[in-house]
Amino acid sequence: MMRHFLGAFRGLALATAVWTATAGTALAQTVADDVLVIATWGGFYQKAQTQVLAEPFSLQSGRPVSVVTYTGQPNEVRRRVASYRQTGEPLGWDVLDLERADAEELCFNGYLEPLDLEKHGIEGVESDFVQGAIGLCWVGNVVWSRGFGFDRRLYTNAEPYALADAFDPLLFPGRRLLTTSAQTVMELALLSAGVAPERVYDRLQTAEGLQEAVSVLDQVRANVRFFKSTSDVFRMLKSGQGAVGLIHHFDALRQTRTAGPVIGYLWDGHVIDLDVFAIPAGASNPGLAMDFIANVSRGAYQSAMATVTGYGPARLSAAEAAREDLRAWLPTASDHLPFGLLFQPDFWDSPDGAAAQAAYDTWRRSITGTL
Numbered sequence: 001m002m003r004h005f006l007g008a009f010r011g012l013a014l015a016t017a018v019w020t021a022t023a024g025t026a027l028a029q030t031v032a033d034d035v036l037v038i039a040t041w042g043g044f045y046q047k048a049q050t051q052v053l054a055e056p057f058s059l060q061s062g063r064p065v066s067v068v069t070y071t072g073q074p075n076e077v078r079r080r081v082a083s084y085r086q087t088g089e090p091l092g093w094d095v096l097d098l099e100r101a102d103a104e105e106l107c108f109n110g111y112l113e114p115l116d117l118e119k120h121g122i123e124g125v126e127s128d129f130v131q132g133a134i135g136l137c138w139v140g141n142v143v144w145s146r147g148f149g150f151d152r153r154l155y156t157n158a159e160p161y162a163l164a165d166a167f168d169p170l171l172f173p174g175r176r177l178l179t180t181s182a183q184t185v186m187e188l189a190l191l192s193a194g195v196a197p198e199r200v201y202d203r204l205q206t207a208e209g210l211q212e213a214v215s216v217l218d219q220v221r222a223n224v225r226f227f228k229s230t231s232d233v234f235r236m237l238k239s240g241q242g243a244v245g246l247i248h249h250f251d252a253l254r255q256t257r258t259a260g261p262v263i264g265y266l267w268d269g270h271v272i273d274l275d276v277f278a279i280p281a282g283a284s285n286p287g288l289a290m291d292f293i294a295n296v297s298r299g300a301y302q303s304a305m306a307t308v309t310g311y312g313p314a315r316l317s318a319a320e321a322a323r324e325d326l327r328a329w330l331p332t333a334s335d336h337l338p339f340g341l342l343f344q345p346d347f348w349d350s351p352d353g354a355a356a357q358a359a360y361d362t363w364r365r366s367i368t369g370t371l
Contacts, residue, residue, distance in 0.1 A: 097141060
């Protein structure tokens with residue numbers, strides 16, 4: 001099915017100007033200075049970026065573009081930039097696709113270039129971007145959501161709608177599937193209890209807030225299983241081995257596209273985060289890189305990426321311009337964004353986050369007898 005969506009953009013290709021490679025290969029190390037090199041995450045996401053973003057930009061600018069795979073980890077960026085500063089050896093990257101929190105940390109420590117947003121016409125439209133999408137060194141690319149999916153085959157009379165339904169096994173019976181990590185689970189528990197999104201992380205810093213979250217979770221303790229990742233949860237959910245589970249929204253969308261509307265998703269309360277584009281310090285083509293970022297931040301490109309990938313556009317007008325059937329699955333659509341909480345990784349990296357994980361682990365141990 002994804003091949004079908006990607007095929008719609010093949011007419012835009014400059015086959016001789018745009019290519020993909022794996023980071024660490026000779027190609028990634030020896031590309032010519034006039035080639036714009038974009039480092040991203042690989043897989044179908046990289047293919048989509050190549051055909052929806054890189055190829056049209058190459059056609060428009062007349063410059064070749066190379067899309068390469070890297071780990072996306074901050075340490076890899078630090079090593080490359082440090083090596084460039086010590087030896088002068090080219091980075092091999094001009095544009096990075098990063099998670100928002102990683103971009104913020106790398107920017108603060110001088111590993112990313114500040115962006116001239118005003119010069120490129122982005123600064124004046126910041127209000128059209130989701131919270132967190134515009135920073136000193138980055139511009140938002142795609143947005144994803146984590147929340148509760150449910151097996152629609154089990155609820156033929158009435159489906160879960162409110163977030164509280166995920167924690168109500170009497171009204172909506174069946175096994176709950178959660179992750180071993182407390183991240184997102186604790187936030188959703190407090191949202192379900194009626195805590196306003198802007199107060200969730202403050203509340204999680206208190207003993208009373210942790211107890212409130214655990215009390216919500218206690219409602220499903222009689223029939224719950226734990227897994228390491230949302231991917232594991234989704235696999236169990238779609239195979240009929242659970243009723244409600246913590247997943248990413250795009251997994252449910254892709255399942256709908258390939259196998260029909262088997263898995264529903266609760267938009268009444270969910271947690272969002274985003275990927276961003278940034279320019280590493282010492283990039284060979286910073287001007288061209290900024291041109292690329294400004295160009296693909298336009299609504300038409302963000303809408304096209306949403307159509308192909310199922311990720312939400314960072315630009316709100318692009319979400320509203322999407323087809324109705326797609327808009328129903330976008331975390332940045334106006335029907336969903338007001339109920340979305342922006343994920344705060346800094347909280348989970350702090351002592352308060354450690355305390356929240358410990359409270360969750362204690363609750364899990366009371367059910368399973370082990371971690």
